[in-house]
Amino acid sequence: MGREEALKKIRDIVNDPVGSVKKFKDNEKKPVFSYFCTYTPEEIIHAAGGIPFRIMGETKSVERADSHLQSYSCSLVRTGLDMALLGRLDFIEGTVFPHTCDSIQRLSDIWKANAKYPYHTDIVLPVKLNTKSARNYLIEELEAFKESLEKHLSVKITDEKLQESIKLYNKMRENLARLYKIKRDAQKSQQLILASDVNNCVKAAMYIPVEEHNKLMDELLDNLDEGSNIDDNNIDKNKSDDRPRVIFSGTLCVFPEILDYVEEAGGVVVGDDMCTGYRYFATKVDESNNNPIDAISDRIIKRPICAAKHNPDFDRGSFLKGLSKDANADGVVFLLLKFCDPHSFDYPYLVESLKEIEIPSILIEAEMDNPALGQVQTRIEAFVEMIRENK
Amino acid sequence: MAVEKKVKDPEREKRKFQSAKDMRELMTAYYTEAKVAEVDGSKKIAWITSGGPVEPLHAMDVIPIYPENHSAMLGASKMSVELCEVAEEMGYSRDLCSYFRADIGSAVTKKSPIPGALPKPDFLVASNNICGTVTKWYEVLSRFFEVPLFLIDTPFIHGEVTKQSQRYVEAQMEEYIEFLEENCNQKFDRDRFGEVANMAVKGVALWEDVLATCENKPSPMSCFDAFFFIGPIVTLRGTEKCNEFYKKLVSELKERIENNISAVPNEKIRLLWDNIPIWTRLRDRSELFASHNACLVADTYTNAWARSKINTDDPVKGLANALHNVYLNIDFQQMIEEVKVLVKRFSADGFVIHSNRSCKPYSLGQFDMAKIIQEEMDIPTLIIEADQTDDRVFSEEQTKTRVEAFIETITDKAS
Numbered sequence: 165m166g167r168e169e170a171l172k173k174i175r176d177i178v179n180d181p182v183g184s185v186k187k188f189k190d191n192e193k194k195p196v197f198s199y200f201c202t203y204t205p206e207e208i209i210h211a212a213g214g215i216p217f218r219i220m221g222e223t224k225s226v227e228r229a230d231s232h233l234q235s236y237s238c239s240l241v242r243t244g245l246d247m248a249l250l251g252r253l254d255f256i257e258g259t260v261f262p263h264t265c266d267s268i269q270r271l272s273d274i275w276k277a278n279a280k281y282p283y284h285t286d287i288v289l290p291v292k293l294n295t296k297s298a299r300n301y302l303i304e305e306l307e308a309f310k311e312s313l314e315k316h317l318s319v320k321i322t323d324e325k326l327q328e329s330i331k332l333y334n335k336m337r338e339n340l341a342r343l344y345k346i347k348r349d350a351q352k353s354q355q356l357i358l359a360s361d362v363n364n365c366v367k368a369a370m371y372i373p374v375e376e377h378n379k380l381m382d383e384l385l386d387n388l389d390e391g392s393n394i395d396d397n398n399i400d401k402n403k404s405d406d407r408p409r410v411i412f413s414g415t416l417c418v419f420p421e422i423l424d425y426v427e428e429a430g431g432v433v434v435g436d437d438m439c440t441g442y443r444y445f446a447t448k449v450d451e452s453n454n455n456p457i458d459a460i461s462d463r464i465i466k467r468p469i470c471a472a473k474h475n476p477d478f479d480r481g482s483f484l485k486g487l488s489k490d491a492n493a494d495g496v497v498f499l500l501l502k503f504c505d506p507h508s509f510d511y512p513y514l515v516e517s518l519k520e521i522e523i524p525s526i527l528i529e530a531e532m533d534n535p536a537l538g539q540v541q542t543r544i545e546a547f548v549e550m551i552r553e554n555k
Numbered sequence: 556m557a558v559e560k561k562v563k564d565p566e567r568e569k570r571k572f573q574s575a576k577d578m579r580e581l582m583t584a585y586y587t588e589a590k591v592a593e594v595d596g597s598k599k600i601a602w603i604t605s606g607g608p609v610e611p612l613h614a615m616d617v618i619p620i621y622p623e624n625h626s627a628m629l630g631a632s633k634m635s636v637e638l639c640e641v642a643e644e645m646g647y648s649r650d651l652c653s654y655f656r657a658d659i660g661s662a663v664t665k666k667s668p669i670p671g672a673l674p675k676p677d678f679l680v681a682s683n684n685i686c687g688t689v690t691k692w693y694e695v696l697s698r699f700f701e702v703p704l705f706l707i708d709t710p711f712i713h714g715e716v717t718k719q720s721q722r723y724v725e726a727q728m729e730e731y732i733e734f735l736e737e738n739c740n741q742k743f744d745r746d747r748f749g750e751v752a753n754m755a756v757k758g759v760a761l762w763e764d765v766l767a768t769c770e771n772k773p774s775p776m777s778c779f780d781a782f783f784f785i786g787p788i789v790t791l792r793g794t795e796k797c798n799e800f801y802k803k804l805v806s807e808l809k810e811r812i813e814n815n816i817s818a819v820p821n822e823k824i825r826l827l828w829d830n831i832p833i834w835t836r837l838r839d840r841s842e843l844f845a846s847h848n849a850c851l852v853a854d855t856y857t858n859a860w861a862r863s864k865i866n867t868d869d870p871v872k873g874l875a876n877a878l879h880n881v882y883l884n885i886d887f888q889q890m891i892e893e894v895k896v897l898v899k900r901f902s903a904d905g906f907v908i909h910s911n912r913s914c915k916p917y918s919l920g921q922f923d924m925a926k927i928i929q930e931e932m933d934i935p936t937l938i939i940e941a942d943q944t945d946d947r948v949f950s951e952e953q954t955k956t957r958v959e960a961f962i963e964t965i966t967d968k969a970s
């Protein structure tokens with residue numbers, strides 16, 4: 165399988181997540197557990213013999229969810245519920261709701277009352293991540309989740325199984341980290357991979373069994389490594405790369421085309437702090453810890469935090485500044501889903517933080533059922549032009 | 556369509572509450588003390604969320620300040636929109652809770668009905684038992700004032716309280732006490748705290764008595780009055796002053812019942828209200844309903860303050876429990892059960908739901924709730940789209956038309 169073929173497979177998965185996971189479900193005879201937020205401990209679902217599947221809503225207008233949810237809830241919540249109400253998710257065993265924000269919290273109630281799947285659970289994660297009591301609670305909550313899956317599926321989730329799952333997921337994280345590095349360090353002449361394809365690789369990991377993803381990524385990365393010569397001195401260092409370098413920050417990116425707008429305008433996407441991006445795979449689970457639940461909790465605490473969490477020891481402003489410096493970025497695009505409270509709260513502070521290192525930014529608020537992509541493209545073009553002149 | 560007539564009530568004077576004056580004095584004294592403390596440093600000042608543990612602050616002689624209450628004041632005095640706009644210029648989305656936007660706008664500009672705005676905090680206490688918004692709001696305040704923040708993280712209750720979440724909240728109460736000791740340079744006096752907790756329990760019971768008088772037909776006060784009188788149970792809970800005030804209010808209400816003074820002169824329709832009031836339109840709403848002989852006799856908002864009781868056998872644990880179980884921290888299946896009880900207790904003929912753009916934890920789920928209440932309790936429901944303090948999202952005409960149609964449905968049903 166060549167690079168193009170691997171990329172095409174990944175694109176197909178992202179274009180039809182439901183169809184793709186259904187195929188795996190039918191072939192492997194495994195129950196699918198859907199979830200909304202990347203704080204879901206996928207390893208536990210995997211070790212229970214299930215396939216974790218992230219619901220990212222759909223980019224189309226809402227048909228049924230509007231009679232359950234007000235128009236001022238985010239489009240992830242509205243289009244996600246719509247999928248359930250339209251029967252698009254009838255193949256799933258159930259849904260796992262880790263505590264994220266006020267909207268997801270109530271969505272869980274509404275979901276439970278209206279979309280009747282055999283399994284429904286809430287993992288009420290702590291919001292606070294910096295204290296010992298929060299850590300203890302997190303561990304107990306994950307244990308409870310494990311038990312609830314065991315009971316529902318009549319299986320035993322042994323430590324050995326969990327450790328195997330952790331290895332597979334760590335492999336997936338390593339792969340994606342390598343892909344990000346390749347993308348970040350590639351020279352203009354190399355044109356290795358489009359930003360949207362990088363994004364597709366991350367999302368595909370949330371849609372299909374991890375084993376399959378690892379296979380596809382191995383293929384892709386071998387191919388890319390060949391062409392990238394990242395650590396090789398052969399790169400023509402003189403050939404200056406004058407492309408404006410852009411980082412994304414925000415919620416989830418459901419429109420990969422938005423990333424490509426940057427590159428079509430002559431820029432390059434060199435990293436992100438998004439939950440369909442870096443936040444998803446950053447930080448591995450410690451394989452040397454022989455208490456796997458403890459190790460998984462540790463990752464949840466240590467990974468770069470989402471705006472919906474509270475950790476006085478982790479400053480999102482400093483983190484974004486660090487990312488920008490490491491990637492040598494010239495500008496940041498904030499991509500938020502409209503009506504997303506946690507991220508909207510952080511936005512002004514993040515802009516301030518970036519100003520300290522003189523990095524300009526723009527804000528794009530998108531709604532999945534009403535994206536106005538034309539306008540977005542125009543704004544991104546103008547932004548790339550602006551940072552090119554600043555360079 | 557009929558033009559709304561401002562019904563001139565000949566007995567208006569008679570209906571005025573004696574206690575309103577007392578309450579204004581009480582609240583003025585409270586804010587004055589805080590403003591003095593800000594200047595002379597005689598007492599520490601803490602900003603705290605409405606669902607937060609205020610009793611330990613009183614036990615430590617710290618003055619608690621409630622930005623939410625202040626934002627409601629900003630709404631009632633029609634200053635909120637201007638201040639929300641200040642926040643929006645700072646980059647805060649117009650979709651964020653308007654309490655927050657008005658508050659940060661006031662902190663920055665010092666504009667407020669209180670001269671010089673709220674006194675600056677020495678530290679901050681937030682509990683996310685009401686929403687995730689306050690976590691973020693207080694992070695913003697912590698950076699703005701450069702003061703420490705203590706967050707009490709109260710896991711949401713889907714179904715039942717779990718052992719682990721109970722342990723977690725209890726552990727945080729002890730951490731909270733340590734935080735207070737550090738920030739006040741003073742040992743926490745557990746006996747004193749026990750007394751405050753007892754006082755708070757009595758205060759909550761008195762508040763319950765206040766609200767219970769509205770079971771009477773006709774109701775001696777409406778929930779618009781309750782929205783006004785809620786101030787002390789939120790801000791001064793655990794103090795003697797708070798309890799004194801409510802004792803008087805209860806007797807005044809009982810007197811009204813004896814003398815047959817009702818909130819709405821000719822009460823024919825009794826309604827239940829859901830969600831935070833529309834502070835900017837309190838008066839108009841009250842008159843609109845009254846003009847149809849309808850009285851809003853109870854609401855989920857003020858009743859929420861009557862349900863959190865501390866078990867004083869072990870007040871620290873008791874407080875943890877009370878915090879954990881507040882109305883906005885339970886799933887909507889449980890909320891619906893509570894609404895049903897209110898419908899019965901207060902003999903409501905209809906259910907008015909404020910779909911409040913600012914408050915997602917309160918509002919999402921209301922559509923399902925409306926349907927279930929309508930079906931199972933057999934009463935009409937009305938959903939009003941508005942906002943607690945951002946008047947820009949309010950449509951006067953539309954609301955009026957819908958209220959009128961709703962009243963008609965109830966009237967038809969009765970006849």
Ligand code: SF4
Nearest residue numbers: 238265415501504505
């Ligand atoms: S996008 Fe924001 S509001 Fe929507 S579910 Fe995620 S955190 Fe919540």
Ligand code: SF4
Nearest residue numbers: 652685686688913914
């Ligand atoms: S109005 Fe709602 S969102 Fe705003 S602070 Fe209060 S509980 Fe939180």
